[in-house]
Amino acid sequence: MDVGLVLLSYHRSWDDAAYAEENGFASVGFVDTPLIAGDPFVAMALAAERTSALRVGTMLAIPSNRNAAACVTAVASINRIAPGRIFLGLGTGNTGRAVFGHKAMPVDRFADYVASCRALLDGEEVVHRESGKTTHVRLRHSFEDRYIDRSGIPVYVAADGPRALGAAGERGDGWIMSLHGADLIADSPAMFRASLQAVKEAAARSRRELDDFYTMASVGLCVLEDGEPLTSPRVLERVGPVAMLPFHAYADNPEIAAYLPPPVRDRLDIYEKNVLTRFGVPRDRRYQEVHRGHLSHLLPGEAEVLTDEVIRATTLTGAAAEIVQVLGELEGAGLRGVMLNPAPHLAREAVREYAEKIAPRLGASGPESAKERGI
Numbered sequence: 001m002d003v004g005l006v007l008l009s010y011h012r013s014w015d016d017a018a019y020a021e022e023n024g025f026a027s028v029g030f031v032d033t034p035l036i037a038g039d040p041f042v043a044m045a046l047a048a049e050r051t052s053a054l055r056v057g058t059m060l061a062i063p064s065n066r067n068a069a070a071c072v073t074a075v076a077s078i079n080r081i082a083p084g085r086i087f088l089g090l091g092t093g094n095t096g097r098a099v100f101g102h103k104a105m106p107v108d109r110f111a112d113y114v115a116s117c118r119a120l121l122d123g124e125e126v127v128h129r130e131s132g133k134t135t136h137v138r139l140r141h142s143f144e145d146r147y148i149d150r151s152g153i154p155v156y157v158a159a160d161g162p163r164a165l166g167a168a169g170e171r172g173d174g175w176i177m178s179l180h181g182a183d184l185i186a187d188s189p190a191m192f193r194a195s196l197q198a199v200k201e202a203a204a205r206s207r208r209e210l211d212d213f214y215t216m217a218s219v220g221l222c223v224l225e226d227g228e229p230l231t232s233p234r235v236l237e238r239v240g241p242v243a244m245l246p247f248h249a250y251a252d253n254p255e256i257a258a259y260l261p262p263p264v265r266d267r268l269d270i271y272e273k274n275v276l277t278r279f280g281v282p283r284d285r286r287y288q289e290v291h292r293g294h295l296s297h298l299l300p301g302e303a304e305v306l307t308d309e310v311i312r313a314t315t316l317t318g319a320a321a322e323i324v325q326v327l328g329e330l331e332g333a334g335l336r337g338v339m340l341n342p343a344p345h346l347a348r349e350a351v352r353e354y355a356e357k358i359a360p361r362l363g364a365s366g367p368e369s370a371k372e373r374g375i
Contacts, residue, residue, distance in 0.1 A: 002336060003025055003339075003340065003354060004025055004055070004338070005350070005351070006029050006030075008031050008033070008037040008294075009031065009037050010038060013043050014046035015050065016347040017050065019347075020054070020351050021051045021053065023351050027055035028055070029087075030058055031095075032059075032065060032096050035099045036099055041058075044078050055087060056085055057086060057088060057156070058087075058088055060093075063105055063109070068120060073139070079151070079153055080147070086153050087153065087174075088121075088155045092105040094252075095294055098290070099287065101284075111167040111171055114155060114172065121150045123150070155173050155174075156172055156173060158178070159175060159199070165202065166202040167202075169200060174213055175213065176216040176217070177192065177216070179217050180246055181259065183312070184313060184326070185312045188326065189329035192333045193333040196215065214336055216335075216338070218338075218339040220239035221340050221353075221358075224317065231306060235317060236303050237297075238346060238349075240302065240306055241296055241298060243311055246264045247271050248290050251276060252287060252290065267306075267310060270304065270305050275300070275302055276290075296343050321361070327358070327362060331362075
């Protein structure tokens, strides 16, 4: 199984990407969340220049942040720096849109965007809509080798819900799953297997073959020290920001409460009391505060929300042998790449931990072997 990092586009994140490559990591994806993180394409370009085999991409580019032509021009420009090492991960924008006070993009619009990106990268014409006017556009760079390289860029579709899984199977070159609806330690392999089957069925309905289809899952991971509790300060610093993601999703859309894992549902009242009511902003501005610690740090009051059960349900935290078992089962279910979500200041620590404590037990593949397999 390949391993990678999901990074916020912070200053020197590109150097952490190079460090990951040096330690056997195969890929790095940069988050596309304006208002709380830097620009992913800037970080991608610098990471591409500093590495030789690492696959570099977006985790995830959000359609409403830029039109399809601007998005593919950006990734194709970076592919000119690192040909064959760039991927475009696309998502509906749970956080990337929530910071603007909007819900995720409707799946039908998202699927059209995915199709437009793929078509533009393939040199085809697509429909462009702006200010009520419809036009037809295509990439028209007179000398592509001077500006871009659009060859060999796969488009990966992030999907967890049924309709989005359908879009992944119908339109994507690969699929990215968050596993946020699973109990990661207890049932994530079964959930992944069922979701992958849904993707395959959607592909079959569209008469698509998925022989080279790439599958990714993003997770928070922490190897416990002997006798260490699941909610120790070290663990909470490492994976607490990932464990809070379903709570943030609830703050954006309370209607999803019934779909959250039971350990999370049981703490929603505490989250309301300890965190949401303390922001000191009008309710219609709450979205400005909820995500300030996104994949980075815990906000005041959030540590008290997290329990042993929440940590085990939302992250891969446990003894090394237990984590290896779950990852092995996920690989057996069809997962080809696991993407770790470290806090910016702990990125290198997370790389070392995986390289020293997990990879030797899994026989994890490095970037060279991943490149040889064409993924």
